[in-house]
Amino acid sequence: MDQWPGLMLVDDAPALADAAARMIADTAADAVAARGRFTIVLSGGGTPRETYMRLATPPFADGIPWDRTLVFFGDERCVPPDHAESNYRMANESLLSKVGIPPDRVYRMRGEADDPEAAATEYARTLATVFQTPRGGLPRFDLVLLGLGLDGHAGSLFPGSPAAKEIFRTVVAVHAAAARIPQRLTLTIPTINAAARVLFLVSGAEKAKVVKATLSGGAILPASMIRPDDGALTWIVDRAAAALLSADRPPRAGRS
Ligand code: 6PG
Numbered sequence: 001m002d003q004w005p006g007l008m009l010v011d012d013a014p015a016l017a018d019a020a021a022r023m024i025a026d027t028a029a030d031a032v033a034a035r036g037r038f039t040i041v042l043s044g045g046g047t048p049r050e051t052y053m054r055l056a057t058p059p060f061a062d063g064i065p066w067d068r069t070l071v072f073f074g075d076e077r078c079v080p081p082d083h084a085e086s087n088y089r090m091a092n093e094s095l096l097s098k099v100g101i102p103p104d105r106v107y108r109m110r111g112e113a114d115d116p117e118a119a120a121t122e123y124a125r126t127l128a129t130v131f132q133t134p135r136g137g138l139p140r141f142d143l144v145l146l147g148l149g150l151d152g153h154a155g156s157l158f159p160g161s162p163a164a165k166e167i168f169r170t171v172v173a174v175h176a177a178a179a180r181i182p183q184r185l186t187l188t189i190p191t192i193n194a195a196a197r198v199l200f201l202v203s204g205a206e207k208a209k210v211v212k213a214t215l216s217g218g219a220i221l222p223a224s225m226i227r228p229d230d231g232a233l234t235w236i237v238d239r240a241a242a243a244l245l246s247a248d249r250p251p252r253a254g255r256s
Pocket residue numbers: 043044045046047048075076077087146147148149150153154155156
């Protein structure tokens with residue numbers, strides 16, 4: 001699979017969790033050595049749960065500099081933080097509550113807010129403050145984790161949604177009619193593409209078609225618009241999800 005730069009092929013979901021946890025730990029160590037802190041954006045959905053649980057157990061639980069880690073979210077469903085569909089809840093239960101991250105370093109999106117537009121603006125302000133970005137500037141996260149939706153969405157950037165075309169704002173409110181929880185908050189494409197590293201985690205046979213569509217470049221999907229401007233793009237994909245990637249297709253994945 002050398003013809004797909006940036007693609008790391010693994011056997012199955014447990015191997016994906018191992019590889020992802022290792023890459024997160026390495027990125028954290030490098031970031032702390034270079035800048036004294038590690039900024040990570042967590043993904044929602046179900047795929048990263050196993051990775052988060054792996055991070056919460058040795059050697060990662062005590063090897064990662066959690067006390068130097070700042071945690072953000074790529075998207076959130078507009079539900080309270082204790083709701084079964086909350087991305088924060090999933091991350092908190094599987095990882096955040098189990099390792100030594102000071103609670104004031106966990107920056108969650110306020111999915112429970114009555115006004116999603118105001119919650120998006122508030123999160124944008126939080127990013128600008130933490131990263132001390134000038135007006136109109138973008139934060140540069142050390143690592144952004146993303147999953148891949150069956151329709152090619154990433155974060156809560158759905159095909160055809162104006163949010164996927166947003167170029168000015170860093171965070172927007174989204175209404176995705178087809179989603180189980182339609183009202184959402186999400187980072188925008190320029191914000192994700194300003195990161196130092198973006199890591200997609202994709203597992204399972206039902207993702208094979210969309211993996212092929214995204215990586216082969218035949219379709220313009222939100223996920224295929226994620227290409228860091230000055231950073232690395234890695235896809236960790238298991239064999240079932242990579243099943244339709246043939247060995248003789250032209251490359252399209254990213255720089256590793
Ligand atoms: C969300 C997401 C979303 C997710 C994909 C993949 O809040 O729903 O962040 O972009 O990552 O839909 O989800 P699965 O990992 O559950 O397949």
